[in-house]
Amino acid sequence: MKAFRLEAPGAPVLADIPDVRPGAGETLLRVKLVGFCGTDLNTWRGRNPMVIFPRVLGHEVAAEVVCGGADLPVGSSVTISPYTSCGACPACANHRPNACQRNQTMGVQRDGAMTEYISVPRENIYTGNLGLTELCLVEPLTVGFHAVSRGRVTAQDTVAVFGCGGVGLGAIAGSAFRGATTIAIDMDDAKLAIGAKAGAKHLIHTGREDLHARLQEITSGKGPDVIIEAIGLPSMFRAAVEQVAFTGRVVYVGYAKEPVSYETRLFVQKELDILGSRNALPEDFREVIRMLESGMFPVEEAVSAVIAMEDAGGMLAEWSEAPERFTKIIIAVS
Numbered sequence: 001m002k003a004f005r006l007e008a009p010g011a012p013v014l015a016d017i018p019d020v021r022p023g024a025g026e027t028l029l030r031v032k033l034v035g036f037c038g039t040d041l042n043t044w045r046g047r048n049p050m051v052i053f054p055r056v057l058g059h060e061v062a063a064e065v066v067c068g069g070a071d072l073p074v075g076s077s078v079t080i081s082p083y084t085s086c087g088a089c090p091a092c093a094n095h096r097p098n099a100c101q102r103n104q105t106m107g108v109q110r111d112g113a114m115t116e117y118i119s120v121p122r123e124n125i126y127t128g129n130l131g132l133t134e135l136c137l138v139e140p141l142t143v144g145f146h147a148v149s150r151g152r153v154t155a156q157d158t159v160a161v162f163g164c165g166g167v168g169l170g171a172i173a174g175s176a177f178r179g180a181t182t183i184a185i186d187m188d189d190a191k192l193a194i195g196a197k198a199g200a201k202h203l204i205h206t207g208r209e210d211l212h213a214r215l216q217e218i219t220s221g222k223g224p225d226v227i228i229e230a231i232g233l234p235s236m237f238r239a240a241v242e243q244v245a246f247t248g249r250v251v252y253v254g255y256a257k258e259p260v261s262y263e264t265r266l267f268v269q270k271e272l273d274i275l276g277s278r279n280a281l282p283e284d285f286r287e288v289i290r291m292l293e294s295g296m297f298p299v300e301e302a303v304s305a306v307i308a309m310e311d312a313g314g315m316l317a318e319w320s321e322a323p324e325r326f327t328k329i330i331i332a333v334s
């Protein structure tokens with residue numbers, strides 16, 4: 001069967017790979033759509049240290065059931081969790097398999113879904129009253145939703161989300177879905193506009209506006225209860241700690257590309273909860289599906305382009321040249 005594979009950074013091929021054979025407890029799926037996110041862009045650029053080449057990409061998936069069971073009729077539309085967990089490491093023992101020490105994400109540490117058929121453990125398959133495009137958006141949104149869950153966001157909170165890319169958008173939608181007053185922060189007007197449609201009540205353009213002054217104004221001088229950093233810039237890692245309210249929660253979901261130095265006095269003085277957030281849990285998948293079913297997410301606006309699998313290499317090259325032009329790229333696999 002056909003697969004989109006990177007032989008090395010920036011070197012795509014449409015490869016012929018062996019047909020997939022479902023193992024015990026697995027379900028055979030026909031892949032319909034695959035989404036690209038920043039992880040795939042990093043892999044293309046050779047900046048993802050977890051990828052060994054050659055690698056079939058694809059971890060954001062909408063698919064159709066080929067070989068079903070009682071609760072999963074043939075032909076039904078589904079999405080999947082692309083993670084694995086070992087069941088034995090400290091994260092797994094603490095019921096947090098999303099942070100499994102030995103996790104292997106599809107398209108990263110093992111081959112992904114940019115191929116005609118995949119075989120997936122039943123427990124990694126999710127259904128909902130959703131179309132294929134929406135199903136393809138579930139996994140990328142779960143990453144932001146998990147950050148919201150780590151920040152213990154409630155309807156009483158004011159939440160500032162740094163960055164309106166794929167993860168930030170999920171954090172905005174997740175905070176708004178929980179009823180929090182949500183502030184979207186970015187340097188791109190188009191991305192801020194999508195943030196507003198995803199539920200942000202306030203927008204801050206950090207190229208034109210003073211972040212501190214605007215956050216103080218919106219929160220009556222207190223600072224946000226929760227700040228979610230979804231950009232990965234050292235200056236924003238620091239700004240999160242500086243701008244958050246006393247006794248607030250700071251959630252880091254972006255990887256900083258270089259070391260960050262801090263005024264650690266604020267950790268203590270504000271008695272902060274500083275939290276990391278990685279991947280997502282089954283309850284995050286279920287919450288995203290409920291949110292999408294409610295129709296509150298701007299699905300059309302969130303997708304920058306839909307292309308054929310043959311064009312995926314060209315699109316990655318184009319995206320790498322102009323990263324700000326695209327948020328979510330979807331590949332129609334079949």
Ligand SMILES: [Zn+2]
Pocket residue numbers: 036037038039059060140
């Ligand atoms: Zn992704």
Ligand SMILES: [Zn+2]
Pocket residue numbers: 085086087088089090091092097099100101102103
């Ligand atoms: Zn584990």
